Amino acid sequence: MSAPLNLTVYSAVALSQMGDYQMGDSLKFFSPDVVAVPEPHHELHVKQTSNADIPVVVTGGMPRETTPIHSSGSVDLVHVTHPDDLEKLPKLERDGEIDTGSETYLLSDLLSVQMDLTNLEARLEGGDEYTSALPVDDIEGSYSHLTAAANPDYWNEWGSLSVQGVMPGENERLGQGQSEIASLQLFADGVISTRTIAPDKLGLRGVHQVGQSRADTLRENGMKTREELADAEIFEVKELSGFGRSLAETVIDSAVATVEGEVRRHGDEGFPSTEPIFIDIETDGLNPTMVWLIGALDRQGEETYMSFLARDPEEPGKAVEAFMSWLTANVPNRPVVAYNGIGFDFPILEEHINQHCSGYLKDWQNTWMFDPLFWATQEDQATLPGRTNKLEDVASALGWEGDDTGLSGAAVGRLFQQWMANPCEETELDWERHEAYCEDDVRALARVYDAIDNASRTAGRGGGEPTTSTTTSQGTLGDF
């Protein structure tokens, strides 16, 4: 599988909020092949701050004569500004401008989704004009249609049209996602993997406890980058307006963690004392009807990696049951660790165990579950490196060189849903590949865990009193 084309999309709000350093940081973070922005004046903004000559697509501009094509490997991205452009596709194929052997992505703002609740209808505005302009009989390749009028979480098949949103904040619950930057990995086989990041995770703002005004203060005092902040002494920072001794300690701590690529540990409360089992799960969505893959790593004695896979949607509980059977028989009384387990894996496993193999429910409920993300962030026991707390960012900041072409949970979920809806050769997943991704994630988790375990404690952590939390790692994030 060849490398995907990376399209990074900035919303207008994100652009208005970001300084140059953050812009540069974002380009470094995503390493896009193509950048997209909403308005013409944004194009200048991007070009001014980026060193490399990354092509910029303006999604909201006036219709243009030309139809630029940007490629990475065999994947082509075509900027379409008017339905008439679609008629050019057969010729572009014949001329070899578009590689028909791989999925081709058409980017425009011509398609938007309108909801009409009173009539129980959702409509694809612009869909009719678009579809009639698309010369289906004369094109050979397979096309996916990206639209700047929908947000990056949006994907739907409207008849034969596969539509993916790209613009953060579009069509969302008001106020949600508007200020974000989206990165879309466009694969040659048609799979799209997306993630988003908020600008306040970038640059100096990305440092813990540094908001806009503190970032400004630091910049005015000669600290413009994370590296410079990491190098600063506490006395240099604590006297600045908006800081104090303990805050100075916190921010420097956080900057060091990210720059040095290490974990800064503050406490011991609740950290497992015995070697745990590391797990990761794959489901068919966020509120899943099925947990179809569980990876588990046991490093005690001879290292064992187990993969519990359920391919058949008719037997939805198979993976979960097999996992519990193994867990209780082979590695009882060991802590189970999952990244963001408290938010995702643990409640989902509990529900599915209850549903499919409830005999194991008590065993599961008696298991010590540990979530390093929750422990570090909610219980304030450590500072993790990386711009965000996502597993891939933290692991990568620690030097982990994992599988770069991993798919987002949403993308994998979608693939599995397609398989479930219509199990056949076309929709069947490459099971081995997914098992490999899963194993990669589990090992990345182990890496992060080790980094925390091995991290020496930093003296005098700032930002707040060390918490003696009354909740254990199995605590809950808010009660309803």
Added chain:
Amino acid sequence: MSDGTPTPTRDALLDPERLRRSYPGYEDQLEETRTQESLGGEYVDAESVLPDELADFLENDLYSHQAEAIERLRAGENVTVATSTSSGKTWIYTLFFSLLKQRNPDARALFLYPTKALSGDQEKAINDLLDDLGVDAMAEKYDGDTPSERKPVIRERADVLISNFAGINAYLNDHMKWRDIYRNCDLLVIDESHTYTGIHGMHVAWTVRRLRRILEYYGADPQIVCSTATIGNPAAHSETLTGAEFSVIDSDGSPRGRREIAFWQPPVKDGEDALAGMTDDEIIPAMRKGANEEAAEVTTHLGLNDIQTLTFTRSRQETEIGSKQASDAASGYTTDGYLETKPYHAGLSKQKRRSIEHNLKSGELDAVFSTNALELGIDIGSVDATVLSGYPGTRQSFWQQIGRAGRGTSDSLSVFIPRGDAIDQYILDHPGYLLEDNVEDAVIDLSNHAVYAKHLLCAAAERPLTREDSEWFGPGDRLERAVEMWCDAGQMVGDLDRGAQHDGAPRPQSDISMYTSTDEQYDVRCTNGDIDMEPLDKDRVYRDYHPGALNLYDGQQYEVTNVVEDTPRPYVEVQQVSTREYTKTLNDKQIHDLEIQESIDLGDGYGLYKGMGTVDVHYHSFKRIDIIDGTPVGPPEPTGLEPITLRTQLMWVKLPEDILERVMADIPADSMLEAPEEAVIGDQEYTMGGGLHGAEHGMIKMSPLELRLDNSDMGGLSTPMHPEVRSPVWFIHDAVEGGVGFAHSIFDHFEKVATRTRERVDDCDCGRDDGCPACLMSSQCGNENEPLHRYATVSILDSVLERMSPAE
């Protein structure tokens, strides 16, 4: 001081005749009296219905309806108890739960109330009961006020969990945490279920279905008890509310004494000397003293004569004013004029309210002026007399308020004092209306797609949706359409065969507002004080809360200073004011794209229709009007608002073109209206238009006499020639996106509503051609109440009613 023992004076006054004779400065206020005879109680031995372990703890026998309800529950049925307030309904379900608990120590229950205040009162009452019965169980309140640390504790150990529907809606998202309660839930109680109508009723009905669906997932199928005041359709209402089937218990076995009801018309205002020679028929309501002032005086008279009196007013402000007026009036009496009186309403602190309740019960207070806060539930013992300042809106409320008078089986007196509006005047003219057996139907309608879709999304977040869920959210094709819509919108994935999951932003339950029907809810904020108001729908804001609008809420006047819409959460800014003006909003309205769902052909071009339509309305300007003399203050001012469009439910009455001839023949020749110069039609059509317009207004105004609905959430349009219907027509529509069942229920009860309207309009004392606020004029009319023609209205209503077959 009233200590419960009848004294000669007391006994004497508990009778309208004697009230009249003893009343100082009597001015012929007593128009009518009605008597409700006393009823002996019907009792059943507790042992015959309950096992000894429980029956032994009961001091008294059960009322017949309590016994019947328990029998039905024991037979495994769901039960709706539709009896009066102090008939011991709480006992029924608490006793039944005790039974369940004895059989199964793990049994748990959910008791749901409409307000947190009522929940609080009931928590204590239920725990006391359980104690008395020697049952090892505890009831605990769990809602937005419960501190988070207590919540897991309550979930774990409360036997009865007391809450409300807004809470349940939110808690369903984390149903895993409630697993133990849900699994063992054997009883679900919905108290005061008659309050769930209209938009709020829709939201509750869908929340109940989501709850029952999750209960089923955990293997529970609790019996349901709906406790309701008397409504016309208890079985149908409970079924629509919950999706389950119910047996109805409505014959009240609790005893009551003889009730005398005096219909007391306020006298003409002082200073109206010119009216000295006028007959009763010539005096219009506006010339009379206000009901509240009169109520204060009557209360004073009764209170000073040892009759402990509870007086109900329509607003908090009126309770304060009334209480003061009464106490002032008392000192003007010739006898020892001191009246111990207090105002009571939900705005007082808990302590204050408890203290008044206690003092009322103990007899230390001679009179209390209250809002309908004292109508339900709260234990104040009984008083000797009640005075009603204005009709409380429904017959059920009327009887609840009257029902507060009468100690045990002794006699009582109630005095009803009407205000000047249409309904009150109708009742004064037709007192028999109150004693009719029919009670208003509670309107609850599930066909609003927008509300349905939002709850469906929540249901998907709670558990993936499958075809089997058409049990709760069917019929099948509606469920499919909604799922397809959400999938196309990117908020759901999957399908009904495998399971459609929620795939949107987390916690869709927080997007549900239980009192509005669209996403665009506007908060109301007061810049110079507090205001405790539920968020408003956009159409309501544009209609009643536009910039410059003056509104009365809970006795306080507010002016809208700003409507802010370009934020994630739009809001309306108001400030407290005190002016002698009110505002009337003018609008332009069109109705089009009609879809007929049901119709009744009355032949010869007459027809009744029910369906959906698109209402375009522009609330473009408003006028300030002086309250005292009704004159406009200044020129009309623009609202600054854009037109809005609603797709909603409506009904319409189509008439043949030759109705014009009939109307012309029926009306007095000299009553013809003059069409204004700009009108494109002649005087005759203009006058007929006044008849259509009057029919539209009249029916909207009178519909609450038959149906429990909020007629401020309705609107209408009338025209001598409608482009789509192509004939004279008047429309009545819901003013809420998607509709809420009101207009449709008017269609369903057309004959009754039209009959009452005709009676009122014809009888009105105003005698005016263009009617008055008591018959035809509506404060909500966007057309400045023009044209209106009373005789034409009667003629038109007659022409339709004549054609309705007796069976309709």
